[in-house]
Amino acid sequence: MNASTDRTAGRTNPSARGVDLDRVYIWEAPVRIAHWVIFFCIFVLGFTGYYMYKPFIISRDGSVFLMATMRFVHEVTAFVFIGAVLARSYWWFTGNGWAHWTGFISAKGWWRRGLWRQLKYYLFLRREPSAHLGHNPLAAITYMFIWTLFVVEIITGLALLDYSGGLGHGALAFCFGWTTSLVGVQYVREAHFLILFAFLAFIIHHVYSAVLISMEEGSGLMDGIFTGYKFFPARCIATDPSRRPEDGRVPPSVIARSLEAMEGRKSTSEKPAAGPMPPSGSGAKSTG
Numbered sequence: 001m002n003a004s005t006d007r008t009a010g011r012t013n014p015s016a017r018g019v020d021l022d023r024v025y026i027w028e029a030p031v032r033i034a035h036w037v038i039f040f041c042i043f044v045l046g047f048t049g050y051y052m053y054k055p056f057i058i059s060r061d062g063s064v065f066l067m068a069t070m071r072f073v074h075e076v077t078a079f080v081f082i083g084a085v086l087a088r089s090y091w092w093f094t095g096n097g098w099a100h101w102t103g104f105i106s107a108k109g110w111w112r113r114g115l116w117r118q119l120k121y122y123l124f125l126r127r128e129p130s131a132h133l134g135h136n137p138l139a140a141i142t143y144m145f146i147w148t149l150f151v152v153e154i155i156t157g158l159a160l161l162d163y164s165g166g167l168g169h170g171a172l173a174f175c176f177g178w179t180t181s182l183v184g185v186q187y188v189r190e191a192h193f194l195i196l197f198a199f200l201a202f203i204i205h206h207v208y209s210a211v212l213i214s215m216e217e218g219s220g221l222m223d224g225i226f227t228g229y230k231f232f233p234a235r236c237i238a239t240d241p242s243r244r245p246e247d248g249r250v251p252p253s254v255i256a257r258s259l260e261a262m263e264g265r266k267s268t269s270e271k272p273a274a275g276p277m278p279p280s281g282s283g284a285k286s287t288g
Contacts, residue, residue: 005040010084018234020234021219021231021232021233022233022234022237023229023230023231024133024229024230024231024232024237025228026096026098026133026134026224026228026229026230027098027224027225027228028086028091028095028096028097028099028228029100029228030087030095031088031091031092031095031099031228032225032226032228032255033087034082034084034085034087034088034091035088035225036225037080037081037083037084038084038085038088039203041077041078041080041081041084042081042199042200042203042204044073044074044077044216045074045077045078045081045196046196046199046200048070048071048073048074048077049074049193049196050196052067052074053065053112053193057065062137075161078154078157081154082154085147085150085151085154089147092104092219097134097240097242098133098134098135098242099134100242102135102242103135103140103242104135104140104141104143104144105137105140105141105144106137108241110241111137111241112122112137113165114136114137114138114247115136115137115138115141117129117130118136118137118138118139123139128216129213129216129217130218130241131217131232132242133142133230133236133237133240133242134240134242136213142202146198146199146202149195149198149199152191152195153192153195153196153199155176155179156179156188156189156191156192156195157179157192158172158175158176159176159177159179159180159188160180160185160188160189160192162176162177162180163177163180163185165186166196202248210222210225218231219231219232
């Protein structure tokens with residue numbers, strides 16, 4: 001069998017010639033909305049945050065307090081960012097199999113094998129990426145790490161808001177004021193600033209790898225973050241380990257067709273091989 005055929009989920013190239021593809025709904029609306037809100041917030045927060053660190057625009061109009069405007073935009077955008085992170089975190093527990101936290105990290109064999117295959121692909125030891133309906137395990141680990149940085153950035157940002165605002169009391173100080181007392185405000189500010197560059201570096205790699213994998217897989221990965229749909233062989237959909245029976249709006253006909261194909265291949269592989277054919281002239285008298 002050709003290695004590019006849809007043998008099992010996580011081991012195939014969906015765009016292989018001669019393989020029929022089916023559309024499956026992977027990324028639900030809350031996931032896509034949170035993705036784009038976080039994306040734009042990072043750019044606004046990065047721009048205004050860097051200006052607060054080192055003002056690079058000089059206002060010649062004395063009536064315009066540009067620093068205050070930048071800080072206001074930064075703080076408002078930060079709360080929008082927090083809302084998007086909380087909404088996406090909630091969807092880790094209520095979303096479909098590809099949005100659920102169990103689709104991001106697992107101790108099962110399929111997850112470990114997918115991680116190793118994807119690593120080999122990026123190390124040029126494998127020609128094709130590990131095909132997964134949702135995130136491949138390597139991407140999932142990366143997103144979990146970035147999500148941890150999101151939490152650190154939120155904690156340090158709210159701690160700085162409490163400190164610079166001179167509050168020192170209330171819920172904000174109770175929940176986050178301990179950070180400046182524990183390690184010092186200068187280290188909190190430095191960590192908050194440096195994590196920004198980790199986000200920017202991640203965005204560059206994220207866009208590059210998304211375009212690369214989209215071209216390699218031919219599964220509509222880039223389109224999927226806008227529409228929610230990706231394209232895979234029916235059998236790849238049916239055997240995906242992250243898919244749950246109610247997930248993905250997979251038409252029953254797709255699942256039925258894929259299961260029939262799997263049963264057909266199984267019966268073919270289990271059919272006993274025919275024995276050697278008798279000589280065509282056995283039992284006949286020789287004419288020689």
